[in-house]
Amino acid sequence: MAEASVLVAPSAHVADDSRKVxxxxxxGNLLEWYDFGVYAYLASLIATKFFPSSDATASLLAAFAAYGVGFLARPLGGIVIGRLGDTQGRKTALVLTIFLMAFGTVGLGLLPTYDAIGVWAPILLVILRLVQGIAAGGEWGTSTAFMVEWAPQDRRGFFGSFQQVSTAGGSLLGSAVAAIMISSFSSAAMLDWGWRVPFLLGAVLLVIGAYLRQNVDETPCYEASRQAAADQPDVSGLPLGAKAFGFTIFWTVAYYxxxxxxxxxxxxxxxLSPSQALWSNTIGLIAMVIAIPIWGALSDKIGRRPLLMASAISIALLSFPLFSLMTGGTGLALVLPIQILFGILLALYSGAGPAxxxxxxxxxxxxxxMSSGYALAVAIFGGFAPFMATWLIQVTGSPVSPTYLYLLPAAMISLLVIWSLKETSGTKLS
Structure with missing residues (x-):
């Protein structure tokens, strides 16, 4: 590779702007996952308002299917917005994604229900989920590239980990808001109007995110890449995207x-009661958010591969016995430490993964x-994970069947990809 094609972000520049970047x-990533989290946590209410049915399981499946449909648009967003990020700059793509995501989030909060407009309600719900999916497909890869390209060479794991801090933080915020609402208002009030409030709060994140994204500079790596375009090696993106796809399978299945x-x-x-379930989930997410940057920084010291493999292997081995324990009906005292443990183990992958x-x-x-490979894996395996888990339990009659029919195979595939990758911590970005 020509010397001009070795691109490294200037350390002084990074030190000055790192917090803002x-x-x-x-x-924006926080807004994306806040909405996706709120939808999942309020799925039973959304099922009642938009997919009424005499069969509660069928109604919940329909709500989770609509949740998954949004992920089908993610590969399109990854291709279109990801390409925009490579041709017009990371900043341009990131401004676009936050406006699209906010439109879908606030739109859900304002949407008339099935009782008001009939079949148009679920149709419009799916359309808004598709808009969010397009935004999310371009958001993840572009924001990850933005963080990692700004990072000093020896701190890319730590910088990149904040992409997943914001991802888990969005889910945490969604879980916390849903838990507060459900704990504060009656079931009737939540069903009547309370379910709208968490979606409408997305407007606050839009204002903050749009301001920040319009007032940051393009990454030094991207600017240097444009200047040295003629010196870039002729590399096919397809096999690299396939690696990103396989790398993401376990990550997204475990997360969802x-x-x-x-x-x-x-x-x-x-x-667990609805309130207990949400608070337990929220505490597990807090543990994950705290652990992610710690593991990200550690990946700069000992490498990415050991942490990635430890996460996939431990979750694959522990999920079946721990889920079996939870089905014993021992309640919050057992579920809470298990959720904290899963959060810490998943943080191993999420800390090292972005870099x-x-x-x-x-x-x-x-x-x-990166956007395309990641988004395609999330669309196929992640977005429909709640649906698949619910369906597997219904078909097999076993509440722990998702652990060995979905989580375990996903871990094995991603482990093969991780094994094939070279250790890249401390190397220069090309």
Whole structure:
């Protein structure tokens, strides 16, 4: 590779702007996952308002299917917005994604229900989920590239980990808001109007995020990449995108099974009340948010691969016995430490993951192919994880079947990909 194509963010520049850069990239990601979290945590209410049915399970499945439909648009967003990030800049793409996500989030809060407009209610709900999916598809890869490209060479794991801090933080915020609402208002009030409030609060994040993103500079790596475009090696993005796809499978299945779907599981099979389920989930997310930057910083010291493999192996081995314990109906005293443990173990992957997946790609391909590979895996395996878990339990009759029929195979696939990757901590971004 020509010397001009080795691109490293200037340390002084990074030191001056790092806090502003992290906040600008993280706030949009926070909005994205706040909405996705709120939808999952309020799924039973959404099912009643938009998919009324005499069969509660069928209604919940319909709500989770609409949740998953939003993920089908993520690969399109990854390709279109990711390409925009590679051709017009990371900043341009990030401003677009936050406006699209906010439109979908606030729109959900204002949407008339089935009782008001009939079949148009679920149709409009799905359309808004598709808009959010397009935004989310471009958001993850572009914001990850933005953070990692701004990072000093020896701190990319730590900087990149804040992408996942904002991801888990969005879910945490959604879980906390839903828990506060459910704890503060009656079931009738939540069903009548309370379910709208968490979605409408997304407007606050829009104002903050749009301001921050419009007032940051483009990444030094991207600017240098444009100047040295002629010296970039002729590399096909497809096989690199395929690695990102395989790398993400376990990540997304574990995230949506152990977090987004968990409140539904603990209410149905672990004897928790709706309020207990949400607060338990919220505490588990707090543990995850705290652990992510610690593991991200550690990945700069000992490498990405050991932490990634430890996460996949431990969750694959522990999920079946721990889910089996929860079904014993012992309640919050057992569920809470299990959720904290899962949060810490998943943080191993989420701490090292953003830097590791970014380092697969050269700068001029990073936004497009990382966004596309990641978004496609999330669309296929992650977005429908709550639906798949609910369906597997219904088909098999076993409440722990998602652990060995979904989590375990996902872990095995991603472990093979991780094993094939070279250790990239401390190396230069190309």
């Amino acid at each position: 992290i906040w600008a990239a993280a706030i 099974t152990l977090l987004a779907w968990m409140p539904s599981f603990t209410q149905r099979f672990a004897g 590791a997946i970014s380092e697969i790609f050269p700068t001029h391909l990073r936004s497009t192919w």
